[in-house]
Amino acid sequence: xxxxxxxxxxxxxxxxxxxxxxxxxxxxxxxxxxxxxxxxxxxxxxxxxxxxxxxxxxxxxxxxxxxxxxxxxxxxxxxxxxxxxxxxxxxxxxxxxxxxxxxxxxxxxxxxxxxxxxxxxxxxxxxxxxxxxxxxxxxxxxxxxxxxxxxxxxxxxxxxxxxxxxxxxxxxxxxxxxxxxxxxxxxxxxxxxxxxxxxxxxxxxxxxxxxxxxxxxxxxxxxxxxxxxxxxxxxxxxxxxxxxxxxxxxxxxxxxxxxxxxxxxxxxxxxxxxxxxxxxxxxxxxxxxxxxxxxxxxxxxxxxxxxxxxxxxxxxxxxxxxxxxxxxxxxxxxxxxxxxxxxxxxxxxxxxxxxxxxxxxxxxxxxxxxxxxxxxxxxxxxxxxxxxxx
Numbered sequence: 001x002x003x004x005x006x007x008x009x010x011x012x013x014x015x016x017x018x019x020x021x022x023x024x025x026x027x028x029x030x031x032x033x034x035x036x037x038x039x040x041x042x043x044x045x046x047x048x049x050x051x052x053x054x055x056x057x058x059x060x061x062x063x064x065x066x067x068x069x070x071x072x073x074x075x076x077x078x079x080x081x082x083x084x085x086x087x088x089x090x091x092x093x094x095x096x097x098x099x100x101x102x103x104x105x106x107x108x109x110x111x112x113x114x115x116x117x118x119x120x121x122x123x124x125x126x127x128x129x130x131x132x133x134x135x136x137x138x139x140x141x142x143x144x145x146x147x148x149x150x151x152x153x154x155x156x157x158x159x160x161x162x163x164x165x166x167x168x169x170x171x172x173x174x175x176x177x178x179x180x181x182x183x184x185x186x187x188x189x190x191x192x193x194x195x196x197x198x199x200x201x202x203x204x205x206x207x208x209x210x211x212x213x214x215x216x217x218x219x220x221x222x223x224x225x226x227x228x229x230x231x232x233x234x235x236x237x238x239x240x241x242x243x244x245x246x247x248x249x250x251x252x253x254x255x256x257x258x259x260x261x262x263x264x265x266x267x268x269x270x271x272x273x274x275x276x277x278x279x280x281x282x283x284x285x286x287x288x289x290x291x292x293x294x295x296x297x298x299x300x301x302x303x304x305x306x307x308x309x310x311x312x313x314x315x316x317x318x319x320x321x322x323x324x325x326x327x328x329x330x331x332x333x334x335x336x337x338x339x340x341x342x343x344x345x346x347x348x349x350x351x352x353x354x355x356x357x358x359x360x361x362x363x364x365x366x367x368x369x370x371x372x373x374x375x376x377x378x379x380x381x382x383x384x385x386x387x388x389x390x
Contacts, residue, residue, distance in 0.1 A: 001369060002032040004085055004112075006078075006103070007093035009037045009050065012258055013065040013206065015119050017286050018177065019093050023051045025180075025362045034085050036078065038063050038070065038095070056081045058099075065206060065237075067096035074099060079106050089113045089369055092148075096120070096137065104147035113372045116145065117152040121210065121281040122161060123303050123320070142167050149372045152365075154284035155305035173368055176305065177284045178361030181353060183262075184293035186345075189271030195254060198228035199335050200272040202296075204265070204287045205279075207237030212278040212301070212323060214239075217247040219327035225252055229335050232256055232268060269294040273341045274334050278323045282306050293352045297334060297344035299327070314351035315344060 003026060007019030023033050032053075039057040058078060059071040078099060082090065090112050094100050100116075107114040120137045142165035145151045151167070152175050153159055159172045192200055201220075205211055213233075220231050229252060236258040247253045259265050269275070275291035275298045282304030289309070292298055298315035300306040307317045318326050334341055 001089065001366075001373075002034070002085070002087045003369070004034050004036060004082055004087035004090045005093070006036045006090065006095075006099075008063075008068075008095050009035075009039065011063070011065050012260075014283065014286055015093055015095065018117065018119070020050055021178075021180065021286075021358060022093075022362070022365070023053070025358055026365075027051050027053060029362060029366065031366075034087060036081060038068050038074075038097070054085075056085075063095075065208075070097055070099050075102055075106070078103075079110070082106065082110055082112060087112065089115065089373060091115045091117070091369075093117045094119060094141075100141070101144050104144070108147075113149050113376045114147075115150050115152065115368065115372060116148045118145070118158075119283050121279075121283045121304055122158060123281050138162065139165060146171065149376070150368060152368070155308060157305065157308075158283070173364075175361060175364045175368070176356055177286050177289060178356050178358035179286065179289040179293045179352060180358045181293050181349075184266060184269070184290045186295035186349065187266075187270045189267045191268050191271030195230045195232070196228075197230040199226075199274075199338070200230055200232065201274045201276060201331070201334075202232045202234060202268060202272040202291070203276050203278075204234040204269075204291070205277065205285070207233070207235055207240045207243065209239065210279060210281050211237075212280045212320070214243060215323035216276055216278045216327060217243060217253065219324045219331060220253060221247070221251055222324070222328040223331045225331060225335060227252065230254060232272070234259055234265065234268060265290075266294065269296060272296055273338070273345075274299065276327070277301065277306065278318065278327070279303055279306070280320055284309065289352055289356050292348035292356075295345040295349045297341035298348050299330065299334075309351065309356065310348075314347050 005023050008015045026033055034054045036056040036058055038060040058074050060068055061071055062069040090107055092103055094116050104114060142162055145167055151172050153172055154176050156174055159174055162172055163169060207213055231253045233255045244255050269291055275296040277285055277288050277300040279301050284305040288300055288306055299318055300310055301318045301320045303320055310317050
């Protein structure tokens with residue numbers, strides 16, 4: 001099968017990881033992939049572990065971790081590229097771009113089936129979306145997603161949210177994120193020696209308001225952790241300059257910035273004891289799944305699908321509004337009881353093996369592709385019979 005994948009390669013975010021891992025896995029299964037993404041002609045084509053497949057740069061005026069503004073000519077480039085590529089199916093890993101709304105018309109004109117993955121994070125069942133921006137994104141996209149053949153989300157809660165906005169259940173498929181459990185697995189690491197730590201805690205993700213980073217940092221200081229316990233902050237974002245001066249190595253907190261080298265990120269996870277994700281909104285955190293697959297004890301807020309991932313003993317589920325108070329109590333417990341982190345780490349990896357492997361994800365994705373193509377073919381046959389009767 002030939003899939004035209006429309007996604008992101010930069011700047012780094014969960015959408016980027018999703019596109020890289022899924023397209024690599026599709027290629028490994030013998031599929032053909034053409035990768036269309038917002039880039040300048042002179043941008044570096046190959047980055048860390050990106051698939052070796054044909055690429056089409058789409059011109060843009062601005063792009064960030066959150067949204068993208070294409071040039072006026074991007075629609076023409078996209079349309080012409082799809083016409084020349086002649087894929088069996090188009091899969092858009094939505095980038096919060098105006099092209100997302102035009103894409104159904106383009107694919108209808110070219111008679112191409114169209115699938116989307118909707119990444120925008122949300123709070124969770126029974127909670128209001130923390131940010132009006134996220135709620136607006138759902139409200140804005142729902143009427144347009146009806147024009148896609150199928151929309152992929154990460155949990156039933158997300159599907160229910162769209163149902164309230166008029167997107168019928170048959171249009172929405174729940175396919176959780178998956179992680180490569182061969183690559184992300186327990187193993188040896190010298191990271192503790194590097195930071196002279198006996199116990200190592202880690203956060204990995206954007207340093208941004210929705211990630212609720214300062215709640216974790218305040219809890220770390222309030223808990224008065226031992227000098228031999230260290231907290232590694234992996235990632236970058238708009239809040240880094242304002243937070244870093246107040247939460248420094250003096251308190252056992254080390255800011256490592258964005259790490260492009262995947263092997264280095266895996267080394268950090270393998271050498272750590274505890275992973276903490278204090279977010280206010282999420283979709284389904286790939287960073288959380290990677291930490292679980294590496295056998296870390298995980299603490300994450302009950303937002304998006306993250307609480308569902310850790311429920312029933314696979315980790316500790318935090319209340320978003322009480323993160324600081326809960327962590328200030330829990331961090332010393334996880335520091336002083338290595339047997340607890342070992343047990344939770346084993347349960348975390350087992351949960352990933354049962355429900356969240358990349359292999360399972362791709363199985364379900366390929367099945368969805370087949371159903372979409374079969375339905376499109378059936379529609380063509382019925383349309384032909386109807387015209388023949390006329």
